[in-house]
Amino acid sequence: MNDTSFNPRDCGTCPIRHRAVCSRCEPEELDHLDDIKYYRTYEAGQPVIWAGDPMEFVASVVTGIATLSQTMEDGRTQMVGLLLPSDFIGRPGREHAPFDVVAVTDLTLCCFRKKPFESLMGSTPSIGGRLLQMTLDELDSAREWMLVLGRKTAREKIASLLLIIARRDAALHKRLPKDGMSFDLPLTREAMADYLGLTLETVSRQISALKKSEVINLQGKRQVHIPDLQKLIGETGDDVDGGHIF
Amino acid sequence: MNDTSFNPRDCGTCPIRHRAVCSRCEPEELDHLDDIKYYRTYEAGQPVIWAGDPMEFVASVVTGIATLSQTMEDGRTQMVGLLLPSDFIGRPGREHAPFDVVAVTDLTLCCFRKKPFESLMGSTPSIGGRLLQMTLDELDSAREWMLVLGRKTAREKIASLLLIIARRDAALHKRLPKDGMSFDLPLTREAMADYLGLTLETVSRQISALKKSEVINLQGKRQVHIPDLQKLIGETGDDVDGGHIF
DNA sequence: ATCTTGCTTTGATCCTGATCAATGTCAGTG
DNA sequence: CACTGACATTGATCAGGATCAAAGCAAGAT
Known part of the structure; x- marks a missing residue:
């Protein structure tokens, strides 16, 4: 709860605390980074990616809501995560999406092509650390949700x-x-x-x-x-x- | 599935691929590292740590089985993870245990004091990367388990x-x-x-x-x-x- | 205005898994 | 050996949520 004032170059919510690629920071100023980073919008109801599809980007949610879910052959569906603004999508180092991602409302993602993102991770260790913390948080949330589902x-x-x-x-x-x-x-x-x-x-x-x-x-x-x-x-x-x- | 032969200095299962602290590698040779790393055994049924307790170590399971669980006031219990040999316990950067850890069978942990472990992480970026991959795996498993519990x-x-x-x-x-x-x-x-x-x-x-x-x-x-x-x-x-x- | 269409509410009934209770099994112990 | 205590099985009954079915509601389309 440090009351640091809001810095548009480092909004504090996206995993990449790096001024070249902070996801919520004045997108229009960063157009020259098109080959690394781009914005993408989806309409409510549209799929972002299906489980098993190759996934050549990672992203963070800028506006809107998406769901992470899993469906069995017979149609039974379980949502396994709710993605709200500032949440991160994607697994550096993995080829395929593990779950379905669907836009619930209109959705804007800030996407990073995976290869350049991974090399950025390599050269900027703090990104990996941030990502580890976020992943640990998500793991805790998932486990808390298991109590909800099971009991x-x-x-x-x-x-x-x-x-x-x-x-x-x-x-x-x-x-x-x-x-x-x-x-x-x-x-x-x-x-x-x-x-x-x-x-x-x-x-x-x-x-x-x-x-x-x-x-x-x-x-x-x-x-x-x-x-x-x-x-x-x-x-x-x-x-x-x-x-x-x- | 590379058929690399087993290297006792790098067993390939513990998160710390670093020969000074690999958890399953000839413990007796590493006694001089007592101030960083130590082994600890628990009998079947013994608690390792309760949710909310301060946790001054991270560890990996050497032998035996432990469970991660959560209990509501009225006694309803939900297990949120099964820890088998080679699994990792603990969150670098966190003060308190988020869940109860209990030994189900006799259990041997290879523990690392948290502070030195964290500085080792700082100086050896590959450890953080390995930990990120393991955490992502656990997150995927937790989410798959949500389908089991819910549907x-x-x-x-x-x-x-x-x-x-x-x-x-x-x-x-x-x-x-x-x-x-x-x-x-x-x-x-x-x-x-x-x-x-x-x-x-x-x-x-x-x-x-x-x-x-x-x-x-x-x-x-x-x-x-x-x-x-x-x-x-x-x-x-x-x-x-x-x-x-x- | 009326008709669609998608989402929501409400009702009646059914069924899976919970609950309560008794009995069975087996390793360990005196 | 019989006794104990922890764990497991089985039975009878119950209830919470699922399923099947029918309306209700609101925003857009015609």
């Missing part, structure tokens, strides 16, 4: 997802999650179900139940209002003390 | 776990998993249940069911024999083609 009830799952989105939304707007906050729910009921290992009907029912218990309010179907953050946290089943406040 | 049936979950253990056992003994293989099941029914997000009764019933379907055979309660590996793979619900053979 929580439907109601606790919904509450956990809402809390995560609320916190990430607050973090994105650089403020603390607090009582009375509202945010836009970026996922359809089906996408939430795929994330939580539920059916969309169960998601809908549990959201209705949380509304009836006045844990949340809805304006329309997608705008969520949280009157009492502690009440929502209480519904997640998590240890109230142990919670990291992001 | 698979009890029978598919059991089959998936047996297959993972069979493959890791085969890899450990440096041979391919094949028909007619046998291995020792290192986990109790309860530990399997914690891993799979099931109850121990369901685990027991599904193991009995797989036995009745002749997908597996049991000698005693822990010795598993697999007469037809493809049959087991067929029970996992996974895409038969897409399977990586380790």
Whole structure:
């Protein structure tokens, strides 16, 4: 929580703290780097890449939301990650995408061609270190999510997802999650179900139940209002003390 | 699959490919490194570290099996990782353990004090790179496990776990998993249940069911024999083609 | 305005896996 | 040997969430 002022050359969110290639820094000034770095936009619903496809870039999310997911032959789908602005996509050193990546909303990626990115990593060890820290964070999140998938009830799952989105939304707007906050729910009921290992009907029912218990309010179907953050946290089943406040 | 002969100075399994600190390399010769590196043994059932405790070392598993798990206040437990020989424990740059680590069998760890390990990382960039690759692998495994937890049936979950253990056992003994293989099941029914997000009764019933379907055979309660590996793979619900053979 | 279309809600019923409870197995011990 | 205690199996019943089905709702298209 150092209150360093925002530096457009080093926004602090992208993995590459290097002024030539920082992903959110005045794109128009960096056009001459086209052969290393480029922006790419996707419409809501469009696939970014399918599992198994060769992946010749790494990227970080500039705006919008994407999902990482896995589908079985018979169509059962499990979302394994939610990619929000500042999240990183791609595995340096790997040939193929391990999972499907799909744009949920309109999406802008800041992409780096993989080869030049890897040589940049070689010459700038701090990038590798940053990437290791980010990967460790993601691993911890994935493991925390395993508890949600394996042991929580439907109601606790919904509450956990809402809390995560609320916190990430607050973090994105650089403020603390607090009582009375509202945010836009970026996922359809089906996408939430795929994330939580539920059916969309169960998601809908549990959201209705949380509304009836006045844990949340809805304006329309997608705008969520949280009157009492502690009440929502209480519904997640998590240890109230142990919670990291992001 | 390069058939390089085994080099006791660089066993190829531990993250630290550096001859002063390779974890499985002739421990007795390295006693003078006591202040950086030391071996530690735990009995079956002993905790290695609890979530939230300060963690002043990183380690790699030399022999035995440990589990990474998370427990809710009301006692619901979810295992989030299985640590087998050559697996790495610890997060350079982090103060506290994120999860509980418990020895399932007798366990030997090769520990490195964190500070010297971190400075070694600083002076030897290849260690960081290796660690990044290992962490990316673990992240992929964790995400694959999310599909198991979120979308698979009890029978598919059991089959998936047996297959993972069979493959890791085969890899450990440096041979391919094949028909007619046998291995020792290192986990109790309860530990399997914690891993799979099931109850121990369901685990027991599904193991009995797989036995009745002749997908597996049991000698005693822990010795598993697999007469037809493809049959087991067929029970996992996974895409038969897409399977990586380790 | 009416019709689409995609998303969501709600209802009725079913089924998988949880829960509660009893019994079985076996290695270790006196 | 019988006794103990930890682990495992099996049975009976229950409940949470899935499944199948029918409307409801809102934004765009005609």
